[in-house]
Amino acid sequence: MLMHSHDDDDHSHMTDIEARVRALESLLSEKGYIDSAAVDNIVQTYEKKIGPQNGAQVVAKAWTDEAYNAWLREDATAAIHSLGYTSRQGEHMVAVFNSTDTHHLIVCTLCSCYPWSVLGLPPTWYKSPPYRSRAVIEPRAVLAEFGLEIPTSKKIEVHDSTAEIRYLVIPERPKNTDSLGESELAQLVTRNSMIGTAVIDPVEPAS
Template sequence: MAHEHHDEHGHEHGHEHSELGEMDLRVRALESVLTEKGYIDPAALDVLIDTYQTKIGPRNGARVVARAWADDEFRDWLARDATAAIASMGFSGRQGEHMQAVFNSDAQHHMVVCTLCSCYPWPVLGLPPAWYKSAPYRARAVRDPRGVLAEFGVHLPPATAIRVWDSTAELRYLVVPQRPDGTDGWSEPQLAELVTRDSMIGAGLARPPTARAEEDTR
């Protein structure tokens, strides 16, 4: 396993971490006041946040991955200059100014972590999930990535190497999962439905085409 580390990580990371921490405190205080006054329903707010974390946000990244699966020229561009390739699809902005795409294969599986806080590519993945920000994930993903993957239900062959990338304020990563077998001839929208948020972090795999077929028959 290789653990990517950047010398400048500490300074910039510390700044971003403190900024986000202060903002988080302000948001929580505001939420408490609004809840006490009866202006918001915490349960409804949780549903809204979950929607952006798991449904609306990651759709952008899913479209990027689907295009890389379907278009070899775009895949090559994404590998060379992920920032520009992603921006060409209209996905850019704060927290996604500098992107790098890493591609899973039978020989190597990529996984992303932010060891000091929770740097995350918002333009393509939306809000970071709670587990991504948790101290146990941030620590164990580096020390025992195979064990962490197993807890997510991902059991890789022993021969598959695992590379962990440490996201920073300067550079964030998008994992391009392997395209599932049995999807030849599928359109980009169909392919995008197989791409999960976790698979673009490296904590999961793309959904098999049978999963979509089962949903269509319900």
């Protein structure tokens, strides 16, 4: 079953600055003066202050701190801001929790509709037209291409981000991690697991 959080009369938004940056990007790459993959690489190289490590902290805290977990479900914007991850755009954050019966996946039409205060900048595939259209139509097939087979007994919920609401997936805590502390747990959390295109690899039981 597919539940698609979608606001029908909501068209896409672009700020003036975003449009100027896009104009530069499209004109300069059409003429071959820049290439998008190289630009993405440079961003990833330089960007250390905001990135998936922020989201991983949120996830690890949600796994280990019951009160924080409850706060995150109640008011994710405030719970995330309390860890120092804030955005100037003031968008609303919603945390969606994977469980044994539901898998969550996030998508958006615009590269700006991404929970970048916790995940940094979106990967190239997240911005690609095939992902943006197909994630909504056939999420199971898209996830299979990421190497993630979701059993048909499990429901997939696709969340369409907007300029106002950004989602963060809280993946399931892997088994055999009871002895790990918050910072060790955070290292297990991958970017894609917080978008919903991956789950966290199982941890081998300590021998």
